[in-house]
Amino acid sequence: MSKSKKKAETVFLVCEETGDYNYTLKRKPGGEKLKLRKYSPRLRKHTVHIEKKK
Numbered sequence: 660m661s662k663s664k665k666k667a668e669t670v671f672l673v674c675e676e677t678g679d680y681n682y683t684l685k686r687k688p689g690g691e692k693l694k695l696r697k698y699s700p701r702l703r704k705h706t707v708h709i710e711k712k713k
Contacts, residue, residue, distance in 0.1 A: 665689070672708040674699045681708065 665687050672682035672695065679701055684693075693710040 668712070670710050670712055672697060673711045674701075675707045675709060677701050677706075680711075684710075686710075 667685040667687055670684050670686050670693075671680045672684065672693065673680055674697075677699060679699065681699060682697060686693075693708075695708050696705050697708045698704070699706045699708075
């Protein structure tokens, strides 16, 4: 008997202000959506980025 494993899926971090896809992550499914302050190259400052699946 083998247990089913949850595969890591690719998610994107999208800037809330510009809507640009700036970062990609491999993440296991489940849990809350990520909301991180990351650097936005277009605005040249740190902004809030939210997780989005493509």
